[in-house]
Amino acid sequence: MVAAYDLAQVEASVATDDQRPWRVSLHGGHSREFSAHASSTLTELLETAVERGMVTYGITDHAPISDVRFLYPDEVAAGLDLDSRFAQFEAYAQASRDAVDAFAGRIEVLRGFEAEVLPAASYVADMRRLREQHSFDYAVGSVHWVDETPIDLSAELFAELAARLGGIEALLVRYYASVAEMVERLRPEVVGHFDLPRLYSADHAAHDANAVRTAAEDALRVIAEVGSLVEVNTAGYRKGLGGPYPAPWMVERASELGIAFTFGDDSHHVDHVAANLERARAYLLAYGVRNISTLTREAGAVVRAEVAL
Numbered sequence: 001m002v003a004a005y006d007l008a009q010v011e012a013s014v015a016t017d018d019q020r021p022w023r024v025s026l027h028g029g030h031s032r033e034f035s036a037h038a039s040s041t042l043t044e045l046l047e048t049a050v051e052r053g054m055v056t057y058g059i060t061d062h063a064p065i066s067d068v069r070f071l072y073p074d075e076v077a078a079g080l081d082l083d084s085r086f087a088q089f090e091a092y093a094q095a096s097r098d099a100v101d102a103f104a105g106r107i108e109v110l111r112g113f114e115a116e117v118l119p120a121a122s123y124v125a126d127m128r129r130l131r132e133q134h135s136f137d138y139a140v141g142s143v144h145w146v147d148e149t150p151i152d153l154s155a156e157l158f159a160e161l162a163a164r165l166g167g168i169e170a171l172l173v174r175y176y177a178s179v180a181e182m183v184e185r186l187r188p189e190v191v192g193h194f195d196l197p198r199l200y201s202a203d204h205a206a207h208d209a210n211a212v213r214t215a216a217e218d219a220l221r222v223i224a225e226v227g228s229l230v231e232v233n234t235a236g237y238r239k240g241l242g243g244p245y246p247a248p249w250m251v252e253r254a255s256e257l258g259i260a261f262t263f264g265d266d267s268h269h270v271d272h273v274a275a276n277l278e279r280a281r282a283y284l285l286a287y288g289v290r291n292i293s294t295l296t297r298e299a300g301a302v303v304r305a306e307v308a309l
């Protein structure tokens, strides 16, 4: 498919100086109080979102995983155990509530969390329980682990995992199968960084293998059925991937399937807040997408709304 616009031309013509309804992020606001690997406070992140003209900012800190074997190395280094990790998440849930009120009238803050897919036997029940217990507005469904190994922590772990599974192609097929299963079972409002394994395998030929494309398309079909939004995640720019997640062919295929997009800056520091949002908008326009969807509070409920790009 030929891109509808020239990407560079669209990027050059995008206005950046005023507030636009598409200035939303439904994935980010990871803060240092509640994520060991984040480095700004929640208040700093939200103040920056206000300064940068964001209309809606969904904060989605990481859900805890209920098995000590899957504590992240930075959590262990921070002295966390399962109890304190869950207490930290509970504090996040309360802080997110407070933030909605504290920023009312300046920016619409939505309360979400980023779900995990471990432990395999209990994550569906675990994530549902967290969601209900804390009355979150929505969830971002993400797959950060394949075969009980994190895929976005280091190139070494990624390479070890690929070797164990028989290569990058096999890893990617398993990853997309896990995304499909997660979406079917958790039914998240937003699917996070759909092609995350690109982080440590950006240009690898395995991404174009038939089996991988088929697995990714199967996952997109499940997303279309469930009706989740796919985020255009701008972390791809800052990680040096040359564009956001997901890749262009996935944007085109998702559009054909009727999937709606939203934006996520996946912020873990104030520098990430709203970064490259204009470029992500141009990216969508270049691949023929004219609207995104967002979530918004209406008469006390959080509903979906479509806004023009």
Ligand SMILES: [Zn+2]
Pocket (backbone or CB within 6 Å): 030, 035, 037, 062, 268
């Ligand atoms: Zn994070």
Ligand SMILES: [Zn+2]
Pocket (backbone or CB within 6 Å): 114, 142, 144, 192, 193
């Ligand atoms: Zn993530």
